[in-house]
Amino acid sequence: MDLKELQDYLCQKIPQVKSMEVEVISISPDSLTVSAPLEPNINHRDSVFGGSASSVSILSAWAFLHQKLASEGISTTLVIQKNTMTYDAPITGRFSATARLIDGSDWNKFVAMLKRKGKSRINVASHLDYEGNNAGQFEGTFVAVGCNSLPL
């Protein structure tokens, strides 16, 4: 799944991706980064609304898992179960969210369990960055239910 394919999928399926003007800017096996501008996500203090910061983080984590599963030929229903979030600094311009597996999350075990039991959980982190500085930290647990093969 390339950048454009993922971007088109997200824009088509999740209207908030368009309204927050979220762009997928990089994908690798280990991470996925999205970014969003200030204007559509601004609050009464001329900084990024906490709801947008949280939403963009959740999106980055979901998209990271979605493309990582797709790259292994797996189609599943992937939903967020719970998350924590800290808002560490005000964001007053374009910001990014980079999602990765949390240290200790075992991808192979997650996939093996999904294939065997049809249900599996995994923990993902996302780091908010504004102008090269930490602006927030997300950690979430996602559940995958069902396991179908995609054409690779």
Add this chain to the structure above:
Amino acid sequence: MDLKELQDYLCQKIPQVKSMEVEVISISPDSLTVSAPLEPNINHRDSVFGGSASSVSILSAWAFLHQKLASEGISTTLVIQKNTMTYDAPITGRFSATARLIDGSDWNKFVAMLKRKGKSRINVASHLDYEGNNAGQFEGTFVAVGCNSLPL
């Protein structure tokens, strides 16, 4: 601060309130409820996107504190510091978020500290409801900085 006044303020200051079509539906000294429809908040599974569920919860909690402080004649800068969120059931239609103080949060102490020190923290919960059933739970810590008098 009445419903219309708060709704107008939120719509004017936070574009995401408009794009998620969030409406303030009730305000009392003890709680504040907002609601939002499925369509602008839908995901690839035809249920509410987790980012929207989180964002609407954060908004309800922020708006609850904002109007409660305003009703006491206090203007302050109120920002979210951290939160937890659980997504307990899929939401496939209009949903609401009702914010309240967390049991044990002492409003009078929060206000007294804000007046004395110019900075104070408080914990707020928000309950997501879909068709009369629990759909999610938010808990957040907000920081108020600065304390000015509003004309009452």
